Amino acid sequence: MKHIYLLGSTGSIGMQTLDVISKHKDEFRLIGCSLGSDDEKNKYILNTFKPEIVSLRYEKQLKNYEGLFPNVRFTWGDQGLIDVVTYEKEGVVVNALSGSAGLNPTIEAIKTKKDIALANKETLVMAGDIVNAYVKKHQVKLYPIDSEHSALWQTLDHESQSDISKIVITASGGSFRDLSRKDLENVDLNQALKHPNWSMGAKITIDSATMMNKGLEVIEAHHLFYLAYDQIETVLHKESVVHGLTYFKDGTIKASMSVSDMRIPIAYALFYPKRAVFDQSLTLSNLSFKPMDYERFPLLKLAYEVGKQGGIMPTVMNAANEAAVHLFLKKKISFLEIEDIVFKYVEIQEQIKNPTLKQIIEIDQKIQQEIYQAYEKR
Amino acid sequence: MKHIYLLGSTGSIGMQTLDVISKHKDEFRLIGCSLGSDDEKNKYILNTFKPEIVSLRYEKQLKNYEGLFPNVRFTWGDQGLIDVVTYEKEGVVVNALSGSAGLNPTIEAIKTKKDIALANKETLVMAGDIVNAYVKKHQVKLYPIDSEHSALWQTLDHESQSDISKIVITASGGSFRDLSRKDLENVDLNQALKHPNWSMGAKITIDSATMMNKGLEVIEAHHLFYLAYDQIETVLHKESVVHGLTYFKDGTIKASMSVSDMRIPIAYALFYPKRAVFDQSLTLSNLSFKPMDYERFPLLKLAYEVGKQGGIMPTVMNAANEAAVHLFLKKKISFLEIEDIVFKYVEIQEQIKNPTLKQIIEIDQKIQQEIYQAYEKR
Numbered sequence: 098m099k100h101i102y103l104l105g106s107t108g109s110i111g112m113q114t115l116d117v118i119s120k121h122k123d124e125f126r127l128i129g130c131s132l133g134s135d136d137e138k139n140k141y142i143l144n145t146f147k148p149e150i151v152s153l154r155y156e157k158q159l160k161n162y163e164g165l166f167p168n169v170r171f172t173w174g175d176q177g178l179i180d181v182v183t184y185e186k187e188g189v190v191v192n193a194l195s196g197s198a199g200l201n202p203t204i205e206a207i208k209t210k211k212d213i214a215l216a217n218k219e220t221l222v223m224a225g226d227i228v229n230a231y232v233k234k235h236q237v238k239l240y241p242i243d244s245e246h247s248a249l250w251q252t253l254d255h256e257s258q259s260d261i262s263k264i265v266i267t268a269s270g271g272s273f274r275d276l277s278r279k280d281l282e283n284v285d286l287n288q289a290l291k292h293p294n295w296s297m298g299a300k301i302t303i304d305s306a307t308m309m310n311k312g313l314e315v316i317e318a319h320h321l322f323y324l325a326y327d328q329i330e331t332v333l334h335k336e337s338v339v340h341g342l343t344y345f346k347d348g349t350i351k352a353s354m355s356v357s358d359m360r361i362p363i364a365y366a367l368f369y370p371k372r373a374v375f376d377q378s379l380t381l382s383n384l385s386f387k388p389m390d391y392e393r394f395p396l397l398k399l400a401y402e403v404g405k406q407g408g409i410m411p412t413v414m415n416a417a418n419e420a421a422v423h424l425f426l427k428k429k430i431s432f433l434e435i436e437d438i439v440f441k442y443v444e445i446q447e448q449i450k451n452p453t454l455k456q457i458i459e460i461d462q463k464i465q466q467e468i469y470q471a472y473e474k475r
Numbered sequence: 476m477k478h479i480y481l482l483g484s485t486g487s488i489g490m491q492t493l494d495v496i497s498k499h500k501d502e503f504r505l506i507g508c509s510l511g512s513d514d515e516k517n518k519y520i521l522n523t524f525k526p527e528i529v530s531l532r533y534e535k536q537l538k539n540y541e542g543l544f545p546n547v548r549f550t551w552g553d554q555g556l557i558d559v560v561t562y563e564k565e566g567v568v569v570n571a572l573s574g575s576a577g578l579n580p581t582i583e584a585i586k587t588k589k590d591i592a593l594a595n596k597e598t599l600v601m602a603g604d605i606v607n608a609y610v611k612k613h614q615v616k617l618y619p620i621d622s623e624h625s626a627l628w629q630t631l632d633h634e635s636q637s638d639i640s641k642i643v644i645t646a647s648g649g650s651f652r653d654l655s656r657k658d659l660e661n662v663d664l665n666q667a668l669k670h671p672n673w674s675m676g677a678k679i680t681i682d683s684a685t686m687m688n689k690g691l692e693v694i695e696a697h698h699l700f701y702l703a704y705d706q707i708e709t710v711l712h713k714e715s716v717v718h719g720l721t722y723f724k725d726g727t728i729k730a731s732m733s734v735s736d737m738r739i740p741i742a743y744a745l746f747y748p749k750r751a752v753f754d755q756s757l758t759l760s761n762l763s764f765k766p767m768d769y770e771r772f773p774l775l776k777l778a779y780e781v782g783k784q785g786g787i788m789p790t791v792m793n794a795a796n797e798a799a800v801h802l803f804l805k806k807k808i809s810f811l812e813i814e815d816i817v818f819k820y821v822e823i824q825e826q827i828k829n830p831t832l833k834q835i836i837e838i839d840q841k842i843q844q845e846i847y848q849a850y851e852k853r
Contacts, residue, residue, distance in 0.1 A: 348755035377726035
């Protein structure tokens, strides 16, 4: 019986993780989780999975929930996330938080020797080197949950690092893949939220449309698989069937495929080294691959540059993007202004070569607050 | 330094194996080999690789070669193949013989505890159960060299047997893939020998056109990977880029790809568990997959039936096919008569449930001789 701690339970990845757990009650038990502001979802989770420790989003929720569920230990907010992952029982932390809030809980979980199943890209984008050092020090496992990284993991596993020539991350192209840069001037939020292949949270769906998501994935892959940026390629593959490929120096290429169902990579991380049994099978049809167009998707190109620069720069890019997407979701800025904001903040930031965790978190918050203040009032 | 014994050196797989060896002289040394009737090729091999023991095809070649290469131990014919693989030094036997002649040397090699890199499908088609029992008894390794089986091996390796849902072998469709059954009535040998993707020996090129090759591969896969016939599928994939796929019960599919260069699977078997370094890289473009048409390719359908029946039937099918293809290559019969002959001999043969190796070899020879006698005189 594996103990699971789930951060971001009520989000898209969170709910799908709970689905996997609920279908395999003999394998997994939810010990702790963080909840959101939707009472119905929260109560469903509490009643169904009976976790021992739960972090609420706001302090004001505390009294009500403590009254309703007297056997649960409740906590709340940012500290609540830490309380959950540092709970005394061993287990695996599934980090399905969205955005930079995911970083600190990952670090604290590692310190208590819990393995990490990571859906929160920002953890590695902001502090990949620091996280990897903690992983090594505490000898825990770090499993990716992104479909692309899960696929890459499966094509890389048991292979020798020196045999790898490069890896390729596929990109569906997002909601606006058939539009030109000119067309993008007039797109709106509803259009941006319609992903052709995947049903995902709002933030990642917008990141897919700007291709920032692929940029974050490239940086994530760099840290997960210890590969140089020139060994990490992206390719347009509109069917979203092949999620990742590894090229070996002997001319072999291994690819991993599946239908677009996040429960597959979630289960792979939770069951590893075993596999789950799913009633999800893919019928092979035609697959297309097109070279990535970096002029069309400048944020992806920027991500490579920022990744190579390292230091504080990935944090800056990520913070600016997170704030900008938030503003776009609140209809405060246009789609193309997301790019403008990210480029601007990356340009004005001075490099810090080996930032501490404290510096990373401070700069992330400073940039996000600055951007909100500048555009919120519009 | 790995010792290599190469049977069928002068054939297509043989020469490509020598190419791999010659490019990795620090890794491999050719200790023994069998040669053919082309003196120029034979002398090139003897001079370049300086093997210790060599089997000639005919007794009449002996005197000449012994005079020219006094330091080499020469032998000849069927017994010569056995002499080579039972040579006293340890090593890997690469069996690149064509046809049923490959069976006995494989068995004798296993008995002297040599690992086998197998390009000779007939070994497993005719006597898979017997070969596997010897492999187990003598604890040797059996590595596939066929591109499809090498690909499947790479997608199956390190996975648990119980996690596998099915495997898929791809088929280019062969020389006549765009022709209807009606069109096949008028095709000739030259057309049949033009494979769209692969440059291979004559026998396997004809087997690709009739799809018998895929049938033999299905039976081979059954024995190599211990999978039931309903777990082995074939699919039309005209690009010959994806060579094999494994479907797992959790919804994941792993595929292995490469350019159409047999040196890649050859090197994989020889270097395993390491990988070679090759200057062969594939640019991803569009990949197409179409369901197999069993009415168009009746020999493939027959292979499944014969495989399920087991016993002596795969030997009968293989023997009839081998003789028929030989006759077609000598322009004694038409293309469609290959199928007629195979179906006829499978139909008239009585089943032997657990044939001995002796029975298998006797029936193989009896059927081939009968067919030659019946059609040779035309």
